[in-house]
Amino acid sequence: MNVALSTSVMQRGKSGVGQYVLALTRALLAHADDVNFSLLVLEEDVPLFDFAREKMRIVPVAEKWRPAVKNIVWHQTVLPRWLKENQTDVLHVPSYRRMLHKAPCKLVSTIHDLAPFHVRGKYDLARMFYGRVVVKSLAKKQDQVIAVSTNTARDVQRFFGVPVEQQKVILNGIDHSRFNPGDTTAAKAYAKERWGLSQPFFLFVSRLEHPAKNHVRLIEAFNWFKKLTGSHWQLVLAGSDWHGAEHIHAAVKASPFAADIRTLGFVEDAVLPDLYRAASCMVYPSLFEGFGLPPVEAMACGTPVISSIAGSLDEVVANAAQIVNPEDMLDIAEAMQFIASSEERRTSLVQAGLQNAQRFDWSKNAEQVMAAYLS
16 A cells, blocks of 8 residues: 655644654554555655655655645645556645645545634634635545544534544554653753753743744733742743744743743754653643643653643643633633642642553554554
């Protein structure tokens, strides 16, 4: 069987979808002896897939096709011809933004979330129109839709008209060989050397996107927490700039506690587990998530988690996090105060988080993805 995976939506690996693509590819390597995989990769992203080179065919795609509109055109016009010429049996597109209208093979698409229907102003008007209107038509033309959570599957049924029973719900996973408690002392030493983080800190791992990821309200909550407690805890924001990042940077600059707020930019995969281990608490106040991997990654590394339960987060964090209302600044601040002051609560969250994280395993999920290709 010949399977092609389109990777051009991975945003250089600096997004949740990007991490999904890389993790799924790693997990599918176990099946590469039985299936011929072709990875369609934008030229500058090719080095990200060096780990797969020996078992999978890497097909470079010219950089001129990277811009969003041109990339959509490539998927709808150039890609179908390539699929036919290469006798492809299955095309997997891991994002609803690039689903094909028509192709000479089976079409499998992963839908991570339908945020344009839930978060006002998440994208510009053109992207909102594409996500709300065009994709609705494309979704019905897929042979198999993979939803990363039950919540997302229900949204796909509600907004796109694809019944839940016609979808496959395959949870995201984590690589437990990377995300585990490890050596906390060494991790803290590394965080001090690499980023100068020597005080206890709240960590938020997410691209800097406003308003969807809720950074500005988190910064306001942190200001309130610091004012009330005089605590030496810091707030660390790890993620690359995205839509609306200027509002987040402005909120940091305006904070009376700006000296205790750190923006690290994108943190590469190799050191991300150590950043989780070094953190005193992970805080994830997102306004909406189709899944939400960072809280699970943090749990697997033995870090207590504060989280909203917006979108699929309720399904993902279960009872293993300190739950907050993401639209209530005071609720977030009070949770931060509680976690910072209660070692007992932190310990209980660590134990609950480690247990919860075991539910998410890429090797098992890859087997389910393979079943979707074969069905």
